[in-house]
Amino acid sequence: MDKLLIRGGNRLSGEITVSGAKNAALPILCAGLLTADTVQLSNVPNLQDVTTILRLLRQMGLQAEQDGDKVTLNGSAIDKLEAPYEMVKTMRASILVLGPLLARFGEARVSLPGGCAIGSRPVDQHIKGLQAMGAEVTIEAGYIHAKAKKLKGTRIVTDMITVTGTENLLMAATLAEGETILENAAREPEVTDLANLLVAMGAKIEGIGTDRLVIQGVESLHGASHAVIADRIETATFMCAVATVGGDVTLRNVRTDTLDVAFDKLREAGAILTSGDDWIRVQMASRPKAVSFRTTEYPGFPTDMQAQFMAMNCVAEGSSRVIETIFENRFMHVQEMNRLGAAITIEGHTAIINGVDKLVGAPVMATDLRASASLVIAALAAEGETLIDRIYHLDRGYDRMEVKLSAVGADIQRVK
Numbered sequence: 001m002d003k004l005l006i007r008g009g010n011r012l013s014g015e016i017t018v019s020g021a022k023n024a025a026l027p028i029l030c031a032g033l034l035t036a037d038t039v040q041l042s043n044v045p046n047l048q049d050v051t052t053i054l055r056l057l058r059q060m061g062l063q064a065e066q067d068g069d070k071v072t073l074n075g076s077a078i079d080k081l082e083a084p085y086e087m088v089k090t091m092r093a094s095i096l097v098l099g100p101l102l103a104r105f106g107e108a109r110v111s112l113p114g115g116c117a118i119g120s121r122p123v124d125q126h127i128k129g130l131q132a133m134g135a136e137v138t139i140e141a142g143y144i145h146a147k148a149k150k151l152k153g154t155r156i157v158t159d160m161i162t163v164t165g166t167e168n169l170l171m172a173a174t175l176a177e178g179e180t181i182l183e184n185a186a187r188e189p190e191v192t193d194l195a196n197l198l199v200a201m202g203a204k205i206e207g208i209g210t211d212r213l214v215i216q217g218v219e220s221l222h223g224a225s226h227a228v229i230a231d232r233i234e235t236a237t238f239m240c241a242v243a244t245v246g247g248d249v250t251l252r253n254v255r256t257d258t259l260d261v262a263f264d265k266l267r268e269a270g271a272i273l274t275s276g277d278d279w280i281r282v283q284m285a286s287r288p289k290a291v292s293f294r295t296t297e298y299p300g301f302p303t304d305m306q307a308q309f310m311a312m313n314c315v316a317e318g319s320s321r322v323i324e325t326i327f328e329n330r331f332m333h334v335q336e337m338n339r340l341g342a343a344i345t346i347e348g349h350t351a352i353i354n355g356v357d358k359l360v361g362a363p364v365m366a367t368d369l370r371a372s373a374s375l376v377i378a379a380l381a382a383e384g385e386t387l388i389d390r391i392y393h394l395d396r397g398y399d400r401m402e403v404k405l406s407a408v409g410a411d412i413q414r415v416k
């Protein structure tokens with residue numbers, strides 16, 4: 001199993017090119033199931049999760065050709081309407097095939113995702129929405145079995161804001177009969193990116209970017225070309241690394257309009273940020289100042305950046321409070337950070353971080369994707385060597401992170 005060996009203490013300087021967003025690419029690749037035509041995608045990140053979803057889609061009969069960041073999909077020969085447990089258990093986003101398969105083929109069998117390191121993460125809202133659209137859904141032998149000759153448009157109010165739930169129902173609604181209204185819809189830029197592709201494929205969607213999506217179903221969708229939006233979480237992760245260890249880095253191929261809260265918090269921490277159309281320069285000359293925040297849905301502070309900002313707070317001047325409101329168990333990195341000398345205590349959904357003068361390298365273990373990224377940041381700040389185990393979590397969602405970081409001066413290497 002690969003590990004990362006990091007010797008901390010180096011400042012970061014130079015340029016990093018950000019990849020396409022994982023959480024936009026995954027639903028967008030599933031949207032290829034909605035049409036018999038060809039969908040051409042670019043800026044698709046090179047990640048384990050993308051490899052996994054492509055394997056699943058190919059198993060269903062979707063043709064997928066990958067050439068660097070370009071992926072060409074053709075859904076004219078889909079013959080298997082199932083996502084097996086073996087695939088869903090490795091990647092929960094596999095649930096995103098449910099809506100498209102049901103809408104286009106009238107049937108889908110998708111394994112129920114099991115437990116997850118960061119929380120229980122049920123998919124009841126996906127099911128509730130599809131049932132409201134007329135689907136007959138049964139749960140048998142661990143599988144969601146959904147059937148509907150033709151989905152029917154209706155008004156759906158989800159109990160909470162769910163990102164993949166909104167995406168699944170949005171894709172289903174594009175081919176439903178009549179009008180679907182999705183209230184309490186997620187407004188994440190990744191949902192918007194998916195909606196923009198669907199419109200390019202002939203879908204009729206109003207309210208894109210808002211919490212009320214109104215979809216007029218169409219008979220069929222056609223092919224389209226689309227460039228996946230830049231990854232705001234990858235961008236913020238690198239910005240946070242610079243703010244933690246100091247330096248001067250310019251990030252290219254970014255979407256500055258999706259990063260308001262990260263900008264605010266990094267400025268509060270003392271970073272100097274300048275930006276243009278598709279670039280951001282982060283300069284940090286001093287020790288960061290502690291910043292408190294509470295995770296919420298977009299446009300609030302993303303849960304997917306919580307751990308990385310906590311790493312910065314570990315070495316910051318002052319103390320901070322971080323409240324996690326989206327997932328019930330997303331503090332798995334805390335014990336690992338404390339092994340590096342951090343001073344973090346947890347009370348329920350709140351972490352209290354007292355900034356320390358220094359962290360000291362130690363062997364640590366990654367527990368999920370963003371926790372892994374936070375341990376990389378903490379290790380870059382720590383004195384001496386840190387060996388991070390189980391970095392397959394990192395490879396799921398970051399495109400060659402160690403290559404990008406070493407190009408800006410980090411002492412980081414992958415060891416087999």
Ligand code: EPU
Nearest residue numbers: 023093121122123124125126161162163164165326327369
């Ligand atoms: N929830 C339910 N029932 C549902 C759906 C969600 O109770 O049917 C709850 C969840 O348990 C959670 C909250 O609602 O407490 C929000 O979950 P959401 O459905 O929004 O999460 P998700 O769609 O499963 C996506 C991202 C996550 C990201 C969350 C929150 C993808 C593929 N995944 O997950 O990304 O943390 O939204 O923004 O888009 C990551 O990239 O590291 C990651 C975990």
